[in-house]
Amino acid sequence: MRTMGLVILFLAAGIVILLALVMATMRESIHPRRRATGWALGVGWPVDPAGVDCEFDEWILDRPGGVKLPVWDVTGHRSNGPVLILVHGFGRSRLTWLPHLEEWRDRASRVVMVDLRGHGDAEPDGVGLGDADVEDVVALVERVSATESTGNRIVVVGRSLGASTGILAASETEGIHGVVAVAPYETLAVPLANRIRLRGLPVFPVVPISILFMRLRGRRPRSARSAAARLRIPLLVVQGDADQISPWEDARAIADAASMGRFELVHDAGHGDHWDREPERLDAAVDELIDSLTPAESSAG
Template identity: 30%
Template sequence: MTGVGVDKVKCQWVPAWLRLFLLVGIAIASGGCLDHMIADQVLKGPNGGQRSIVSRMLEDGKHVGLNYSCMLNDVDVVEVGPPIARMAYYTVEPKGKFYYVMTRMSRDLDEHAVRKQTVWLDRLGEKIDEEDGQPSDRPALIEHNYEFNAPVYGGEPQILVLGHPVVSVDERVAMEKEPIGTIILLQGLGGSVRENPYLWHLAGMLSNYGYRVVMPDMRGHGDSTGDEIGFGLYEAKDISQLIDDLERKGKVAGKLGIMGHSYGAMMSIYAAAYDKRIEAVLGISPHNWLRDFSGAATNIAKLFRPKVYGLIMTIGNEKTIPSAIEIAADRLGVDPDAHGPAAVISQTDAPLLLLHGDSDQICPFSASEQILAARPENSELLIFKTDDHWTHLYRRTLWQEVLSFMDHYLPESPMDREIDADRHVGAEDNPAWVMWQASLGG
């Protein structure tokens, strides 16, 4: 196996924002063109194009142990491209009422629960004592919880808890069911299935209702390789090659759907337009035209890297980031005013559902309106009032829309199921959340 140079390995651990900060400094010192340097970062894979440990181990035919065996059943890698990259993907098998999903305001979980990644829930059947594992009159202990702090701008951080009963791996395997359909689930820009698993709760919910969920890291993300991303130019074919690999390995059961959030929603639409094997597509908070991505990039910088944004504005001006997006589009060989989901959605007849918050500060809901207008037939847009780019992901009402859409199009016969409110506790079930939403007029 070809080794990775020491200098390159060291660079992989430098955060993207710090790389950009250093590049800005170099631009000042050398008189370089700042917008060209920002264009480099726009197209650069968020993980730095690294060859992850998972990918390298699979290339060598070594066993890869999963740290999250009660969530992720399997991991594999497929070669995609061109440009050539290796895509890692994870599979969640249907387990039938196995997972519990709960959204809580951070104040509702004590420090011990957050630190130890355990939480006590009620209404979950058998009660297990925390100390000796014996039946108790306390609420059931849920192990293997994954908690994600989601900033709510103007409100409080949310804790999303994904858990399951205390069972052995063998017991969990025995609970697996035959899939009624297969769903590819894509995270947003910079997402990593293992390290930034903010959509795991959707995978758990869909698993509860009989679906096999496949979660790939797109090129340049997480455990996948790839030096550059293509805003759909490369990714549509990548996902088609993923489907080829899934079919070769017998992992496509029933009809195939695809869904994603943000950048993943964009890629879902591109994939459905490219590959007619996809029979249903759902996009949560997608972006549309590449030129308008300058607004998203600006807002992301303002929210998460204000010092870097301030430095860019000090050296450049308000035209610097839009200019960088135009340079990136030119390198991809696309028209920034005509490259986006709205340009390709008419190439598929697959039913489309768009879910968008009307207060989205990253991808404005007008992007979904543009996509809907490009192909109104067999398409629907649902707007979540007062929700931003993330907050509707924590709503049981959104989970219900996802389930109802997939249930209508993927099983052999359409199904009409209500989400179990005891097992899936959304933000709107929390009085503190309701009060905060009311203060916003929601």
């Protein structure tokens, strides 16, 4: 009887620990630390495009349920260039793009930066991580298209979460004409499992249970590779071979699935330092995609 009691005690303790890990995983996934205006002020980061000497408009993308996604809208330097919609990664915000904003403006007629749900200055709290983010990007594309009188193409540039979301959104609307995906992942389970593994915690059964609970809360993991297979537009996938969050093999499979896919593997790059490693090669790849969507400027006379 005493042995049975100890077994039951250890089993109960194991269940409590498992539930605690699942709840902690879900909380961190749904409520990441925000990089918003307060964070920028605290670390001496620019708080908006004016901080990098750039004039801008700011507006709100209103979504169902009282969700408000703040947007920065900047005029580019290339009148016949595409509209670039920049979508940040998990735990980041539109602030991500400010240090290199001028380089994106050189490629575009217009640059649009958004805070995804639960990130930056978006309201209320709680990330999308699935259908909601995809629907938000599609809605953003429709809003931008409605205010475009030039007829210029729209290209989504995304990192990590933003990369996979951009691919998924492009598979659901004809309003996106090209995608640059930096460090995309196949499904939400991939980065979730790898982040847990890096902390030395058990992936199984924490991740499967966490994903199940997220599904019940309306956050359905979706396949970026399946979405890429439906694309009929240029897709550039940039990936580091030292990325411990998004495996390069998955990124290659995503690029290979697309009919107009291109894959650029950056040696020794992790999850976010691709341009630090090979800026010239990656700039050339991005420029090639953008140039393929940009009409030649007509010469006078």
